[in-house]
Amino acid sequence: MPNPPSTPAELSLPATQAVLESAARDRLDQLPAAIGDYTVPEPRLTCRGVNVFYGEKQAIFNVNLDIGQREVIALIGPSGCGKSTFLRCLNRMNDTIEGCRVEGEIKLDGVDIYHDGLDPVILRARVGMVFQKPNPFPKSIYDNVAYGPRIHGLARNRTELDEIVEDSLRKAGLWEEVKDRLDQPGTGLSGGQQQRLCIARAIAVNPEVLLMDEPCSALDPIATATIEQLIDELRTQYSIVIVTHNMQQAARVSQRTAYFHLGRLIEIGPTAKIFTNPRHPLTEDYITGRFG
Amino acid sequence: MSKGHTVDRIVASIARRRARETRLKWAGFMAVAVTLALLALLLGSIVALGWRAFQQTYLALDVYFDPQVIAPDGRLDEESLRQADYESLVRQALRELFPQVEGRTQQRMLYRLVSSGGADYLSHMVLADPRLIGTRQRVWLPASSDVDMFAKGQTGAQRAASLQPWIDHLLAQGRIEKRFNKTFFTAGDSREPELAGILGALSGSFYTIGLTLLLSFPLGVAAAVYLEEFAPKKNFWVDLIEVNINNLAAVPSIVFGLLGLAVFLNAFALPRSTPLVGALVLTLMTLPTIIITSRVSLQAVPPWIREAALGVGASKMQMVLHHVLPLALPGMLTGAIIGTARALGETAPLLMIGMVAFIVDIPRGLLDPATVLPVQIYLWADSAERGFVERAAAAILVLLVFMLLMNALAIFLRRHFERRW
Ligand SMILES: Nc1ncnc2c1ncn2[C@@H]1O[C@H](COP(=O)(O)OP(=O)(O)OP(=O)(O)O)[C@@H](O)[C@H]1O
Numbered sequence: 021m022p023n024p025p026s027t028p029a030e031l032s033l034p035a036t037q038a039v040l041e042s043a044a045r046d047r048l049d050q051l052p053a054a055i056g057d058y059t060v061p062e063p064r065l066t067c068r069g070v071n072v073f074y075g076e077k078q079a080i081f082n083v084n085l086d087i088g089q090r091e092v093i094a095l096i097g098p099s100g101c102g103k104s105t106f107l108r109c110l111n112r113m114n115d116t117i118e119g120c121r122v123e124g125e126i127k128l129d130g131v132d133i134y135h136d137g138l139d140p141v142i143l144r145a146r147v148g149m150v151f152q153k154p155n156p157f158p159k160s161i162y163d164n165v166a167y168g169p170r171i172h173g174l175a176r177n178r179t180e181l182d183e184i185v186e187d188s189l190r191k192a193g194l195w196e197e198v199k200d201r202l203d204q205p206g207t208g209l210s211g212g213q214q215q216r217l218c219i220a221r222a223i224a225v226n227p228e229v230l231l232m233d234e235p236c237s238a239l240d241p242i243a244t245a246t247i248e249q250l251i252d253e254l255r256t257q258y259s260i261v262i263v264t265h266n267m268q269q270a271a272r273v274s275q276r277t278a279y280f281h282l283g284r285l286i287e288i289g290p291t292a293k294i295f296t297n298p299r300h301p302l303t304e305d306y307i308t309g310r311f312g
Numbered sequence: 313m314s315k316g317h318t319v320d321r322i323v324a325s326i327a328r329r330r331a332r333e334t335r336l337k338w339a340g341f342m343a344v345a346v347t348l349a350l351l352a353l354l355l356g357s358i359v360a361l362g363w364r365a366f367q368q369t370y371l372a373l374d375v376y377f378d379p380q381v382i383a384p385d386g387r388l389d390e391e392s393l394r395q396a397d398y399e400s401l402v403r404q405a406l407r408e409l410f411p412q413v414e415g416r417t418q419q420r421m422l423y424r425l426v427s428s429g430g431a432d433y434l435s436h437m438v439l440a441d442p443r444l445i446g447t448r449q450r451v452w453l454p455a456s457s458d459v460d461m462f463a464k465g466q467t468g469a470q471r472a473a474s475l476q477p478w479i480d481h482l483l484a485q486g487r488i489e490k491r492f493n494k495t496f497f498t499a500g501d502s503r504e505p506e507l508a509g510i511l512g513a514l515s516g517s518f519y520t521i522g523l524t525l526l527l528s529f530p531l532g533v534a535a536a537v538y539l540e541e542f543a544p545k546k547n548f549w550v551d552l553i554e555v556n557i558n559n560l561a562a563v564p565s566i567v568f569g570l571l572g573l574a575v576f577l578n579a580f581a582l583p584r585s586t587p588l589v590g591a592l593v594l595t596l597m598t599l600p601t602i603i604i605t606s607r608v609s610l611q612a613v614p615p616w617i618r619e620a621a622l623g624v625g626a627s628k629m630q631m632v633l634h635h636v637l638p639l640a641l642p643g644m645l646t647g648a649i650i651g652t653a654r655a656l657g658e659t660a661p662l663l664m665i666g667m668v669a670f671i672v673d674i675p676r677g678l679l680d681p682a683t684v685l686p687v688q689i690y691l692w693a694d695s696a697e698r699g700f701v702e703r704a705a706a707a708i709l710v711l712l713v714f715m716l717l718m719n720a721l722a723i724f725l726r727r728h729f730e731r732r733w
């Protein structure tokens with residue numbers, strides 16, 4: 021891929037690395053902001069100046085990012101760059117990690133999720149999560165999906181609950197495969213089916229945002245295709261943030277892509293542009309497979 | 313370095329490694345063999361001694377239920393029947409059997425053939441069926457411990473030796489028989505070995521251990537859940553509590569007995585020698601163990617279960633109650649049962665709170681004076697009489713069977729629940 025001429029001279033690779041290293045030393049207010057427009061009109065989630073620390077160690081540096089309504093945004097970057105850490109800030113899953121501290125402002129529909137007294141339980145009902153490793157409860161398929169609606173009191177009776185379960189399983193593309201064995205353990209399904217079950221479980225509580233941390237990393241190409249198709253359909257209703265190591269996947273499912281490097285958001289923009297015309301040399305090296 | 317050279321070295325080192333492996337395997341095998349041999353020896357000696365106590369010698373006497381003795385004034389109500397002198401009926405029958413025995417001393421020796429419980433036996437018969445009065449019946453009465461020992465081939469006792477001619481006579485007439493010792497399982501303690509049973513100690517153990525499990529399991533689980541799931545980490549007080557619990561698990565059990573004596577008996581004035589106090593002491597003793605095993609089972613629940621629950625918006629309480637606890641429960645149960653099985657075998661702390669008294673009545677509740685199996689074993693094994701020593705061994709067998717049952721239950725529960733993982 022040809023180096024785009026628009027790359028500013030001061031952002032050549034060695035120069036950037038020098039900046040990154042010095043920034044790691046003296047807290048990076050002087051770090052150049054990410055390339056590209058991180059805002060969207062009518063955002064669902066807005067993140068401003070987010071820093072995350074594990075104890076003394078800083079894992080996320082001053083990230084600004086908006087997540088729009090009904091869009092899929094892909095987070096990419098080399099291993100250990102903080103994609104999962106950032107994702108887990110968005111529904112406060114980092115709260116469960118001992119010594120993890122989040123600074124900055126993250127707003128869901130204008131409400132600061134860390135400081136405005138929003139109950140994490142409500143937050144997580146509105147911002148659902150699908151984990152990298154399929155993690156169904158060791159309960160029946162039905163109970164897996166019904167668990168969220170039950171604890172949140174979303175169904176008034178059994179019929180309504182049945183409807184929610186069927187609807188969620190249909191949306192997750194699993195209904196036809198499991199409709200005859202809803203009472204069997206969810207852990208007995210194949211890996212791809214388990215992951216779709218987890219997606220069904222997450223969407224059963226009808227969240228506004230769905231966070232997916234490498235949802236296909238344990239799956240074969242067919243199961244991956246099913247889930248990608250599913251993401252495409254879910255986009256009509258939800259905002260989806262997906263972490264992936266698979267460039268093709270990011271290119272296929274997302275409308276915007278954010279590239280992270282060493283805890284920093286380096287470049288953000290429409291997926292097509294990032295993949296065909298990356299402006300930052302780090303981004304370019306990564307997506308052309310030169311490192312990462 | 314040439315290729316062949318390296319291979320030679322590997323071959324040489326393989327021989328050494330193999331030899332070391334073999335030595336290690338043999339050492340392990342020997343260790344297991346020694347352990348098994350010792351266990352077999354222990355069990356063998358207990359069984360050899362104890363199995364005899366499951367049999368009791370009985371004598372057949374032709375007892376005449378003399379109306380003159382049973383109801384001298386003709387009153388046949390229950391009260392008078394109960395108070396009649398059945399002892400003399402037994403003596404009468406013995407004298408009839410051995411008419412040649414004369415003189416008080418000789419006769420008193422003769423009376424020692426039959427257990428002092430023989431009279432009770434007759435009394436029960438008459439109370440059950442008053443029509444027996446006036447008839448002559450062949451009745452099988454428990455032999456005295458001396459005769460019992462003699463019949464079982466324990467010739468050591470001198471007293472028994474002097475009874476030999478009579479015993480031979482009875483044997484010749486087919487009036488001596490060894491039967492299953494029902495008394496051992498239906499009676500409480502007694503001064504006479506042939507009348508002593510373990511039911512008292514067994515029910516004492518049952519009440520004590522049952523209450524111990526009821527108290528210590530919920531408390532231990534609650535404490536473990538709090539410490540593992542809710543307590544702040546890296547907090548001075550939490551660390552202090554943790555260290556203390558670990559130390560308490562290693563405190564000698566008698567110390568808990570002293571504590572129970574000081575707190576439950578002296579400060580709270582709870583009744584001595586009761587299963588209630590015993591259970592409280594044993595609860596204190598098993599609690600640390602249960603807390604520790606419960607925490608381990610909680611830690612063993614994979615973290616992704618918690619993340620999954622929190623991820624759909626479960627509160628921490630819901631996460632624990634709906635997901636973590638059900639998965640940890642089998643492990644907790646196993647720990648609790650093994651902990652209480654240990655408590656079942658405890659003697660020392662119970663001695664301190666007076667559960668060592670001689671108690672004939674079978675306890676019927678938590679507030680009745682009671683003793684427990686291991687204490688009963690201790691009391692009997694300490695006795696000079698051969699019959700009691702034998703019964704101590706038999707009681708050990710019963711105790712071991714109970715422990716095995718509890719451990720089997722623990723294994724069963726673990727297997728049963730594990731499948732749902
Ligand atoms: N629980 C934790 N405690 C301490 N440090 C952590 C913890 N989790 C992550 N980190 C550190 O934070 C940084 C970012 O980790 P993160 O898991 O977010 O990376 P990632 O981009 O998701 O990587 P991958 O693509 O391999 O999943 C890493 O340097 C990692 O070592």
Ligand SMILES: [Mg+2]
Nearest residue numbers: 103104105233
């Ligand atoms: Mg990750």
